[in-house]
Amino acid sequence: MELIIKPTSRCNFNCTFCSANLLNIKHSSIVSQELKDIINILKPNSIIFAGGDPLLINPSYYEEILSLGDFEISFTSNLKDFYLNPKKW
Numbered sequence: 001m002e003l004i005i006k007p008t009s010r011c012n013f014n015c016t017f018c019s020a021n022l023l024n025i026k027h028s029s030i031v032s033q034e035l036k037d038i039i040n041i042l043k044p045n046s047i048i049f050a051g052g053d054p055l056l057i058n059p060s061y062y063e064e065i066l067s068l069g070d071f072e073i074s075f076t077s078n079l080k081d082f083y084l085n086p087k088k089w
Contacts, residue, residue, distance in 0.1 A: 003044040005035070007061065009052040012080045029058045031065055039068050046072040055081040059089060 011018065039047075047065065055077045062073065082089050 001042060001044045002046050002048060003039065003042055004048045004050055006050050006052070007054050007057050010056050011052040011078070012056060013053075013078055029061050031061060031068075035065075036068060039065070043069065044071055046074065048074050048076065050076040053077050053081065055079065055089070 049062070054075050066073065
């Protein structure tokens, strides 16, 4: 099972054709208990992070999620934050 999580709608490109920024999803650097419960119930094989650009969120968010189980993770990202801040990652 794959679980798709959209932790933020923020994006550093702000393309005029993209609807991601219109949703204005709030994000937190802390994984909510509700999300932890969902992950524990579903026990996904993989988690896909989409957005906006999920790399705009602090890496500790993803480290916390990785501590919840044994699954693969992937990101849908433009990688701009990765290239601008490689030491962050």
